[in-house]
Amino acid sequence: MQLHQLAYFVAVAEHRHFTRAAEEMRVAQPSLSQQIRTLEHDLGAPLFHRIRGNVSLTEAGEVLLPIARRILAETESARLAIRELAELDRGRVRLGAPPSLCTGLLPAMLSAFRRRYPGIQLELHESGSGDLRQRLAEGALDLALLAGARMSGDPHLAATPLLLEELVVISPADAPVPRAGDRLDVRELADVPLVMFRRGYDVREATVNACRAAGFEPSFAIEGGEMDAVLELVRAGVGSAVVPSTVAGERFLMTRFAPDAGMTRIVQLAYRKEVEPTRAVRALRTAVVGFVADRASLPPGIESLVDRALVDRGARPTEG
Secondary structure (H helix, E strand, O other): OOHHHHHHHHHHHHHOOHHHHHHHHOOOHHHHHHHHHHHHHHHOOOOEEEEOOEEEEOHHHHHHHHHHHHHHHHHHHHHHHHHOOOOOOOOEEEEEEOHHHHHHOHHHHHHHHHHHOOOOEEEEEEOOHHHHHHHHHOOOOOEEEEEOOOOOOOOOEEEEEEEEEEEEEEEEOOOOOOOOOOOEOHHHHHHOOEEEEOOOOHHHHHHHHHHHHOOOOOOEEEEEEOHHHHHHHHHOOOOEEEEEHHHOOOOEEEEEEOHHHOOEEEEEEEEEOOOOOOHHHHHHHHHHHHHHHOHHHOOOOEEEOOOHHHHHOOOOOOOO
């Protein structure tokens, strides 16, 4: 098994097409096909179903794909680490974050990091926490800010708890549902049509689980949206939505849950255990933890879980 064979395999798996994969890898299509056949022979199992031009993964291919992605990602990390031995004047960090943090917390955080390390290239990948966790495990990300994601089930990932963020209900300012000024019991959502995020968003999971724990299934006015779409649909009067407090803004009526409702989420900084981080990745990890430890820099509705004294002493925060 050779690295270029794994790269060819991943390209075909992503494109579901041998010719397009060969174009991406800048290799002749017959050569790519031959390398895939050699890989299949070495592994002792076919990796693709090839039926009348349709290409799909076999069961063996499904097993190999996340492993191949991790191997290629680790190889790239090794190359970058060697290049960065001299100084932090170059490098790349692929950071994933949910949309609520991209609009609320990350701009100030990344701006400060860029001023300190202008030579490091930052790639920001915005998606729901479930999607980001999968991409991190596959090696497509170096770090990810995950909200509400459980880390204990994945042996490849570790995480540092960063923030406790409040969830609130937003409604159109001219059609308040639920009423303004009151603390809300989750059971009162039973009669509220909700604008709901697509699957993969931790806020969706938290809202649905809270409603079911209260004894009812939530009613969706519409579902399947990304963060921007959900906010605009609420503003247009389609329904209300449960969102992180940092994205509520002044355009909406915001109602907070009762303190015992448990409508909060923990944000963690996650990374892969088995990969030695490059100096650029370590620099961003340190910067994120330090930013969160400085509680004065955090917007309302967010509570830091980082021990400032540990950061000042240069100790690594406790990993969850």
